[in-house]
Structures are given as C-alpha cells and as structure tokens.
Amino acid sequence: MTLQQLAYFVAVADVRSFTRAADLVGVAQPTLSRQLRALEDELGAPLVDRGGRNGPVLTPAGEAVLPLARRMLADADSARTAVAEIVGLRGGRVRVGATPSLCIGVLADVLRVFHAQHPGISLELVEDGSPPLVRTLSRGELDIALVIVPPGGVDPALHITPLLRERLSVASPATQPPPSGRGSLTVRELARRQLVVPRQGYDLREVVQRAFADADVAPRYAVQGGEMDAVLRLVEAGTGVAVVPDLVFVGRPRLRRTVLTPALYRTVALARRADLKPTHAVRAFQETLLSFLAELSAGSGLPGDVQVLHRPDH
Incomplete structure (x- = not known):
C-alpha cells in the first residue's frame, strides 16, 4: 500500500x-x-x-x-x-527555461502539478531555443532548463540529465488527405511539399535544414519564421507541412502525424550549472518532472515515438 x-x-x-x-x-x-x-x-x-x-x-x-x-x-x-x-520549500523561486515545443508538449502540465504541490514557490518561465537557453543558464539567469542535446554535446560546465528521446515527424492538417499513402515520407518527398519552419535560433530548424542538405535537395518554404505554436496553427490551417517533435501532437487532433524516413531523433535533457548546488526548490522541481514523465510512460501517455531515458530515484 x-x-x-x-x-x-x-x-x-x-x-x-x-x-x-x-x-x-x-x-x-x-x-x-x-x-x-x-x-x-x-x-x-x-x-x-x-x-x-x-x-x-x-x-x-x-x-x-x-x-x-x-x-x-x-x-x-x-x-x-x-x-x-x-x-525551505515553503518559499523560494525556480527559474525554468524550455524550448517552445516542450512548453507545448509537456512542461505546462509539469508546472501545473508542481505549483499544486508547492504553491509557496515562485515559478518563472523562459521560452527560447536551446542555444540561447544554454547561454542564459550559464550566466546564472536560469536555475534549470529543458534543452535539446546537440550532436557535439553541451557545455561541460553544465550538469546534464537526459530525459527523453523523441522522433521528429511530419505534421500535416488532419482535414486533408495524408501526405503519403504508406504512412511515411522521405526527405526527398518532403522537399516537394510546401514547408512551414520556425524562426532562426530553433535547433529544430537547423536539424531539418541539415537533413535536406544531406539528401542534396532544397526545401520549398511556404512560411519561414514564428514560434512553434504559430507553426502548428499554420499547418492546421493548411498552409503547409512541418517537421516537428512527436510530443507536440498531444492534444492536437487537427494535426496528422506521418513518420519521416530515414528517422530523425533528438534527445531532450535537463540542464543546470555544474558548479552550483541546486536549491531544495530546484531539486523538488526536478523530482516532479521525472515523476510526471514516468507516470506518462507507464500509462502509455506519450505520443508517437517518445522514450523516457531517466526515471525518478524513488
């Protein structure tokens, strides 16, 4: 019991x-x-x-x-x-950074649960791309951040806890026919479709551009720029398709998911400065986040191809 x-x-x-x-x-x-x-x-x-x-x-x-x-x-x-x-958990502050796709996909629920558990702790949220978040974290302007691990790894001055491995898939409007009858698209096939991409500074945009370069094809852009929520709304409206992480499909029935081949994956990690001892409030936030992800995984609440990489210690 x-x-x-x-x-x-x-x-x-x-x-x-x-x-x-x-x-x-x-x-x-x-x-x-x-x-x-x-x-x-x-x-x-x-x-x-x-x-x-x-x-x-x-x-x-x-x-x-x-x-x-x-x-x-x-x-x-x-x-x-x-x-x-x-x-000290009756008060204090946790300054959290996260990429827009993570804010849409999972962090909003984690913040809700954490606030219910620790109403006396002030929460501050910064939404940005991973590189700016890492710089902000290194300057001590954030306590903790959910970032995307780049191919070359992150700054060794940061303590990293890998959280999720998620696939990048093609989002298209559910009101239109699927972009492929076989349920998957190659990068070359994707290059023949109108693409919606976020603004410069998103690691997701860089990953997609690198995939096109590796396939030696040029993308056709419908709209460039904007935040993740704007990209998803443009796709829902039928403006074009977008390559997005699988987490953003949660609660968006107006989006259709089509897998991209060869598969593109990214790793989401929890980062904080290695030279600073985390406060009790920051530790409590990390425990809430890990427990929430473990519950989602156990209950099959994770969409698409998303794998939890770290479990809570208790």
Whole structure:
C-alpha cells in the first residue's frame, strides 16, 4: 500500500469518475486504474464497484477505508509541511527555461502539478531555443532548463540529465488527405511539399535544414519564421507541412502525424550549472518532472515515438 494509491482512491471517491479523478491527480487514467487495482489486491477486497450506472460507487469496504485514507493522507501532508518549513520549500523561486515545443508538449502540465504541490514557490518561465537557453543558464539567469542535446554535446560546465528521446515527424492538417499513402515520407518527398519552419535560433530548424542538405535537395518554404505554436496553427490551417517533435501532437487532433524516413531523433535533457548546488526548490522541481514523465510512460501517455531515458530515484 502506498500513499499515492490512497490518493488515487480518494480522488475516485470524491469525483465518482475515473477520467476526472485521473485529471485531478495529474496521471493517465490507465495508471490510476492499475494502481487502484493493486491497492484492492493488497487489501484483499474491491473498494470500488465499477459497474454503477452513474459512475464508480464505493463498496462497503471502500466506505470503511475512505475516512482512514483521508486521515493517512492528511498526516502525510502534515509531515511534508513540517519538513518543507525546515528545508525551505515553503518559499523560494525556480527559474525554468524550455524550448517552445516542450512548453507545448509537456512542461505546462509539469508546472501545473508542481505549483499544486508547492504553491509557496515562485515559478518563472523562459521560452527560447536551446542555444540561447544554454547561454542564459550559464550566466546564472536560469536555475534549470529543458534543452535539446546537440550532436557535439553541451557545455561541460553544465550538469546534464537526459530525459527523453523523441522522433521528429511530419505534421500535416488532419482535414486533408495524408501526405503519403504508406504512412511515411522521405526527405526527398518532403522537399516537394510546401514547408512551414520556425524562426532562426530553433535547433529544430537547423536539424531539418541539415537533413535536406544531406539528401542534396532544397526545401520549398511556404512560411519561414514564428514560434512553434504559430507553426502548428499554420499547418492546421493548411498552409503547409512541418517537421516537428512527436510530443507536440498531444492534444492536437487537427494535426496528422506521418513518420519521416530515414528517422530523425533528438534527445531532450535537463540542464543546470555544474558548479552550483541546486536549491531544495530546484531539486523538488526536478523530482516532479521525472515523476510526471514516468507516470506518462507507464500509462502509455506519450505520443508517437517518445522514450523516457531517466526515471525518478524513488
């Protein structure tokens, strides 16, 4: 039995819906259901009747466990509060940097979860390309940043924790026929289509241009420039297609994903200055991020071809 399982059970009891309970605690629904089953197996009795006409209904065993679960979670929260006051998590600041595609794909949810867990900590977000973020981090103007690892590696003065390996795919409007009947596009085939690319400074733009150069073909641009959100909106509107990381397809049903061959991958890492000891607040943010990614991976909440490279220590 874990506190996390008890929290999932209480959430289901409060909202009487597995879907809304999963949203409330910030995990994928399969993860919540699996953990609740494990709790029931541990206790030796079902806690929730899943066949109710109006949603999940607590069994007699669930009714008996619910007040005990609430008390245990309250005691755990009191313990966290007492320790947080000692180690400084009741206040402080975390300055986070991230690329626009990561802000769209995963970071917004992580910031939401972290703020709920540590409402006394001030969060500051800087959105930019990886090279500018690395420079800002090196100057001490950021505490931590999610960056793309370049082919030659990053500055050795930074401490790097690889987080994700994700594929780059072709995004096209879902309202139009797929760009390829076989579900994939070569770089040469992509060169015959109108392309939307972000502004200079995006590592993604440089990767795409290098792929065209390696294939000895020239791209045809529909629109150049703009931030990632603008690129995706232009694609949704039918202006052209774009090469984007698989994470951005989350929650965008108006986009169609077509794999690019040969495959292009990139590695996302968490970076901070190696010469500075991270504060308790920064460590807490890192733990929240790693736990969130682990939950997504366990619940099959990661889109396309995305692999989690680092797991939380606990």
